[in-house]
Amino acid sequence: MAVRIHPSAYVDPKAQLGDGVDIGPQAFVDADVVIGEGTHLMHGAHIARWTTLGKNNRIFPGAIIGQEPQDLGYKGEESYTLIGDGNVFREGVTVHRGNRPGTRTLVGDNNYFMVNSHIAHNCILGNHIILVNGALLAGHVEIDDRVIISGNCQVHQFVRIGAFAMMRGGSGAAKDVPPFCINDGLNWIRAINVVGLKRNGFTPERVRAIKEAFKIIFRSGVGLKVALEKVEQEVPMTEDVQAMLAFIRASARGIGNGRGSSRE
Template structure:
C-alpha cells in the first residue's frame, strides 16, 4: 500500500487503508483518513487533517505555508472533508494565523494547476477547472463552477450554484445562481445548474424575476433589496437577498448596468 520510495514522518497519522505512491512525502502533523490515494510526488504537510476517500494526483502540494508576508511560521491548519479529487499540481495552502483555518468540504473536484489560498473556505461539490486561482480568505459556497484560468480576489465570496465563465476575474462578491462573464460582471442565471440541482420551473422563474428586480432595475440596490424583501419569500430567493445584504466588498453588476452597483471598484472596471 506504501511505495518504498515514499517518505512518511513517524509522527504522521496515516490510515492502514491509504495507498501512497512513489516519492510522496507526508510530514509530521498530517492525518490521512481511510481509503485515500496519495499519488507520485505528492507533498502533504502542515497541520493538515484529511477525511476519507480523497485522491491526490501527481505533484499536488497540500497544506504548505501561506503566501502571506505576515506569516511567521506558526503551525497553522488545513481541514479537508471526504471524497475530493486533487488533480496534477494542485496547491492548497494552510491558514495564515492560528485562529483560522483553510477548509475544503467534500465531493469537490480541483483540476490540474488550480490553487486555493490561505484561509479560504470551499463548500461541497465545488469544481475548480484548470488554472483557476483563489486568493486568501475566499469563500465559495456549494456547487459553484469556476472555469479555467479564472481569478478570484482575496476576501471575495461566491454564492451557491454560481458559474464563472473561462478567464473571468472578480474582486466583488458573486450572488448565488449567477453567471460571471468578464471582470466583475454577471450576465444572468445559471439555468443549467439550477435544473441539475432540481429547482422547478416555477422556482427558476421566481429567481429570474428577482434577478431583474435587483440587478437590472434602475433603482439603487439598497432600495431594490427592501422591495424584494416584501415580494419574494422562497428559500432560494431569500438566499440571494441575504447574500447581497451581507456583502462588504460590493456585488458584481449586470452587463446591462455595468458600474451601476457594486461601488467604485466596479465603476473602475467599467472604465477599462
C-alpha cells in the first residue's frame, strides 16, 4: 500500500515510513523517526525525534509521542521512545523519551491510552494496558500486562504495577501494586480484581488461590515476611500465587497496605 501524506503535514526527509502509513493534515514527523506499516497519524499528531512506532498504531489529534523528558538534567542527548504494534493514543496523550543518553521509554502492543493521559520518561509498559483519561505515570514506572489505570490516577516514579492489577479512579500509588490487586485511595490495596480476572479467563480455582494469598498478605495483620511464609505453607502454589510472591519480594519501594496490616 502507498504512503499517504497530507500536503499540510511535515515529514522530515530522514524519517522512515512503512507501507500504508497515513499522515493527516498538519501532522509533524521529526528526523530519525521510524513508523511501521499501517500506522495512522491524524491531524495535528506530533512524532518527535528518535521515536520508533510499530505497525497499525493510531495517533489521534494533538497526541505528542517522543518529545523531550520533563527532567532538568536532560540536555538534548540522543535517547529513545519505542512503541510496539496496535496501540491507540487518543487526543492530548503525551509520551516522553528517555532522560539520559541511550535510555528509552518502552511501550508494548495493543494498549489503549485515553485523552490527556501521560507516560513520562523511561517508563516500561507491557501489553493490553488501558490508561483512562488524565492518568499520569511519572518517570521509570513499570506496568505489566492487562493493567487498568483509571481516570485521574497518579503513579509515583519508580513504582511497579503487576499484571491484571487495577487502580480505581482518582487513586494514587507511591508504592508497588502487586499483580491481580485493586489499588484505591493512596497505597490502599483494597481487594482482588475479580471482575478483571474473570474477563481474562481465570478459572474459579485460580481466583480462589489468589484470594487465599491476598487474605493472608493484606488482611491477617501480621508482618509481611511472616505473611509470605504463611502463604507458602497454607496456599496452593499455583503460578499466579508464585508470581504474586515473587513480585512482592522483588519490590524496592515496598507494597501498598491492606486494612488490618501492621506494615507501614
